[in-house]
Amino acid sequence: MEFQFLPQFVPTQTTISVNPRGARVVRTTRPIFLSRPTRSVSVGIGIGVFVGVSSIVGVGIVIVVGIGPHATPRFIHTTHTGHVALWVFFAIFAAALVGVGITSLRVEKRARAFHWLSAAILGVSTITYLAMATGLGITFVSTHFDGKAPQLVHLFRQVYWARFINYLFTTPLVVLSLSLLAGLSPSDTLVALLATLGMVVTALLSALSPARWHSGERARWGWFAFSCVGFVAVWCTLFSEGLKAAKLRPSRTRGLYYLLALMTFVLWTAYGVIFALTTGANVINVDGEIIAYGVLDVISFIGFSYLILLVHVHGEDDTWTLPEWFVIHRQGSGTDGRGTYGAVRTEE
Template sequence: MAGGNQAVSVNPPDAQEHLSTNGSDWLWTVFSIMALSTLLAAVATIMRPRGTRLFHQLAVIVLTTASIAYFSMASDLGATPITAEFRGDETRQIWYVRYIQWFITFPTLLLAMLLATGLPLSDIVTTIFMSLVIVVSGLVGALVHSTYKWGYYVFGLVSLFYIWYVLLWHAPTSSFAAGGVVRRGYYLGAGYFSFMLITYPICWACAEGGNVITVTSEMIWYGILDILTGPVFLACFLWELRGVDYEAFGLQSGKYVDRNVVATRSEKVAPPAVAAPAAPAPAVLAPAAEPAAAPAPEQTV
């Protein structure tokens, strides 16, 4: 694996405020953590019986995406120079590959949490959409060099308030199909995840927004946050679900083959039809017997 010095030399930065060698070394460390976590999650997924791998597979999606993103950033790839606000004509590296990562991982994490609740599908879809609004608003705001970037920042904060409402108020009031064990774990996970969410806008305001901290400091800050909301959070989340009966979630496959199997099973267990009693045959009336003829009178000779 290439070190930070080699990565910055092979892929030289094109902005005045750019990633340092120490920053690249730190990103390689985060990439190693993400890659190792991906392998562990994949092994844990394979060891699970079929039909109980959904949440583990979502974890693999999150960690794989994060591994690719941090490989790119550690290699000093996936950034573009943008004129920094409050810095005159000085440019700063804006890492769009990080927002591509969040565009996939943020909704997936929310999906994993909300599937454990009793929320209807419409509420889950709306919450996921709001998470995409946050990511897109952050990316567009980071690419804007004027003060108009803070308008996108406000859009992201409003969407974040909606997600907090769903995670901390609306979802806990729903009926948890899997019972109290999942409800207790959800409270812990939702509180932890909601707290981590507020730290990202603070880092954005200090880094891409206000250009208060350097790019290397930005990488250290975001790297710690992504580790806490990625491998650490997912490990605790999956641990809480280790003994839960997945059939209680009501998650069924939509495959055509599975539907046929379900239909076949339902036919097998259906009660046999009771034949209706046959209608009685109409009675055939026998012809009335003729009266016997009277004996003829005897004749006298």
């Protein structure tokens, strides 16, 4: 077959269409001009091949091959129920954030370390739920289809990736709060924080991994396995070194650490189960996912924050008490020329 280029191209007056076996050959005396190549779909049993010859400006001869019908996209997304749930959780977190601000006024500034950490946790969560409720931080990721003829259906599931950005900030703050409560060493605290970050990042990569085919599913569950490794590393640190450090604290503080650590461990385990049943295996729909994660977030962040703020008794021997220079305004100049810290002087 000889290909003719534009300088030598002369439109032919005859085109021939070669159809699948059993069909007739059609001749026409009219030239056929197409604006751009088109793909044809064969008709018949199995996968047929259709070869057409057409003249196109700038191209001599174009051979178009169709490979059968395309997959039909289907989308799994939230409904009105899910949208309402997002706004409800936003309101709950906003109210809880205001409550933390009010409770912080009851204690002196040196005892507000947990108040600031709790405010950061609830503040980030409030912003995240507002973003998701207004349609931000959302994407669609392909997932597997278990119905008939999966090759003909391309299934997409709605993923709220903003949720993982929330966890990227809030879960390390929860771990930091537990570490300060127990009096964990800085080195062990750093290990727990890094493991927490790794756990969340790999969970995000798992959620965003396309999993239409088996290779994609293996990648998704592989990232999930790495996230589980980070989970184990976090709790090995908090259950081993954390318990040792907590034994040196007063009995009330030690008991509160045991309660919060066990509660957080159970809730984080539930997060993994929910992830596996929603984004992972596509068993629970998006509305159910929103409600399940929302309930866990309320208990994990609001419940955790208010327990640590209301149950714990402040004392000078607490490892989390802030130093005086950190909370008092600078006053005057020291002997070395740098500012000193103390009460703000007022005029008589």
